[in-house]
Amino acid sequence: GAVVSQHPSRVICKSGTSVKIECRSLDFQATTMFWYRQFPKQSLMLMATSNEGSKATYEQGVEKDKFLINHASLTLSTLTVTSAHPEDSSFYICSASPSGGDTQYFGPGTRLTVL
Amino acid sequence: DQQVKQNSPSLSVQEGRISILNCDYTNSMFDYFLWYKKYPAEGPTFLISISSIKDKNEDGRFTVFLNKSAKHLSLHIVPSQPGDSAVYFCAASATGTYKYIFGTGTRLKVLA
Numbered sequence: 428g429a430v431v432s433q434h435p436s437r438v439i440c441k442s443g444t445s446v447k448i449e450c451r452s453l454d455f456q457a458t459t460m461f462w463y464r465q466f467p468k469q470s471l472m473l474m475a476t477s478n479e480g481s482k483a484t485y486e487q488g489v490e491k492d493k494f495l496i497n498h499a500s501l502t503l504s505t506l507t508v509t510s511a512h513p514e515d516s517s518f519y520i521c522s523a524s525p526s527g528g529d530t531q532y533f534g535p536g537t538r539l540t541v542l
Numbered sequence: 543d544q545q546v547k548q549n550s551p552s553l554s555v556q557e558g559r560i561s562i563l564n565c566d567y568t569n570s571m572f573d574y575f576l577w578y579k580k581y582p583a584e585g586p587t588f589l590i591s592i593s594s595i596k597d598k599n600e601d602g603r604f605t606v607f608l609n610k611s612a613k614h615l616s617l618h619i620v621p622s623q624p625g626d627s628a629v630y631f632c633a634a635s636a637t638g639t640y641k642y643i644f645g646t647g648t649r650l651k652v653l654a
Contacts, residue, residue: 431585459640470546470644471586471631520585529640533578533585 430454431523433534440511441542448506448537450521456501457523461531462494465518477504511541545569546634548645556653561619563648565632568613572634576642577606577617580629589630590617622652 430453440446450460459478463471475491477483477498485491495507504523508515518538522531547566555561565575573594578586592599592606592615599606605618619626629649633642 433585436583461642463644468551468646470544470646471642472644473641476641522585524640527640530588531640531642533587535583535585 429525429532431457431521431532431534433521433537435537436535437538437540439540439542442512443510445507445509446511446539448508448519448521448539450504450506450523450534452502452523452525452532455523455525455532457504457525458501459524459527460498460504461522461524462496462504462506463520463522465520465536471520474506508539511539513541515539516541544646545572546632546643546645548630548632548648550648551646552649552651554651554653555622557624558621561617561622561626561650561652563617563619563630563632563650565615565617565645566613567615567634567643569634569636569643570613571636572643573637574635575606575608575615576633576635577604578631578633578644579626580631580647586631619650622650624652624654626650627652 432451434449462474465471474489475483475485483496498504520536522533524531576591577589580586608615629647631647632645
């Protein structure tokens with residue numbers, strides 16, 4: 428149980444385009460979902476926290492207009508990287524929690540490469 | 543400002559021996575600590591946690607020790623097995639936030 432999927436697993440896009448990443452909890456309802464970013468040889472950095480049906484809470488330094496998060500249902504959250512630039516190339520990983528955040532189940536991650 | 547640090551990027555251990563992974567933190571507000579294991583192309587999976595009211599928590603081959611005065615925790619794996627080869631992340635959070643701060647990870651390689 429407690430499986431979280433992400434789609435796509437890898438994406439390559441041109442600079443200036445937008446990319447949408449999906450995060451799904453497959454066998455539980457996630458009241459809270461988290462989006463992280465990991466640069467090479469660095470730690471997972473929390474970008475934002477989203478609760479179903481409400482606006483996401485962004486961490487300091489994360490542009491909310493660039494990283495659009497939608498948590499429209501209890502099993503799906505999406506992260507859209509708008510007008511992507513090469514510096515946005517990173518590993519994006521989501522986690523989902525059935526209980527508000529104390530237990531987080533992680534997805535496999537999405538490798539984004541912006542050319 | 544790296545609040546959670548794993549100073550050893552990699553560690554190699556012989557099968558059957560003890561693996562000790564270390565983690566240091568700077569924020570005294572942290573009171574809940576976790577270890578995650580990550581295989582390539584997979585997301586991190588929860589391994590073991592410890593609350594600041596304890597100094598040790600054991601689960602099978604895995605034991606986490608917490609030294610609050612030193613702001614240090616360690617994960618012991620005994621005996622180490624080749625299947626334990628993975629990247630191990632420690633993470634910390636403060637009461638009520640559910641915001642995990644992760645370390646940079648230690649790649650453990652258990653040699654058969």
